[in-house]
Amino acid sequence: MASQDETKGEGFEILGHEAPKEAEPKEQAAGSPGEVSGEAEKVAALDVWSVLRICVAQLAGIAWQMMGLQPDPFTNAVRKDMAQARVAIDAAAALVEQLLPHLQGQEAKDYQVLLTDLRLNFVTHSEGKTQ
Numbered sequence: 001m002a003s004q005d006e007t008k009g010e011g012f013e014i015l016g017h018e019a020p021k022e023a024e025p026k027e028q029a030a031g032s033p034g035e036v037s038g039e040a041e042k043v044a045a046l047d048v049w050s051v052l053r054i055c056v057a058q059l060a061g062i063a064w065q066m067m068g069l070q071p072d073p074f075t076n077a078v079r080k081d082m083a084q085a086r087v088a089i090d091a092a093a094a095l096v097e098q099l100l101p102h103l104q105g106q107e108a109k110d111y112q113v114l115l116t117d118l119r120l121n122f123v124t125h126s127e128g129k130t131q
Contacts, residue, residue, distance in 0.1 A: 049102050056095050056111065063088035063118050067125045082126055089118045 064070040066088060068080035096111045103111065 049099060052095050052099050056092050056099070056114075059088045059092035059095070060114055060118060063092065063122075067121055069121065069125070080125075082122070085122055089115070089122060092118065 061070070063085045065072055065079070066081045066085035068078050071078045093115050096115060099111065100108055
C-alpha cells in the first residue's frame with residue numbers, strides 16, 4: 001500500500017504532495033513596495049511591438065518552408081505550398097506595416113529587406129503559376 005507521500009497513478013508515480021519551496025511567493029523587501037523583481041521585469045518588457053516582431057519572424061520562417069526553401073524543423077521534410085507561402089508573406093507584410101512607425105534606422109531597413117527577399121523568392125519559385 002502506498003504512503004501518503006507516494007501515490008501510484010496510471011503509468012506514473014506522484015511523489016510528495018507539497019509544492020516545492022521555491023514555488024512559494026517571494027516577499028518584497030521592506031521599503032520597496034513598487035519594485036519589480038528581475039524575473040518580473042523580463043515579463044513586463046514584452047509589449048505588443050515585441051510580440052509583432054516574434055510573429056513576423058515566425059511567419060517569415062513558415063513562408064521559407066512553404067516555398068520549399070527550408071525543411072520543416074520537426075519532420076525535416078521539404079514541402080512546397082505556394083498558396084500558404086503567399087498568405088504567410090502577406091500576413092508578415094501587414095504586421096511589418098504596423099511595426100514600421102515604431103522602428104528606427106537599420107531595424108526598419110532589415111524588415112523591408114526581409115519582405116523584399118520573401119517576395120522575390122516567391123516569384124522565382126512560383127514557376128510562372130498564378131496563385
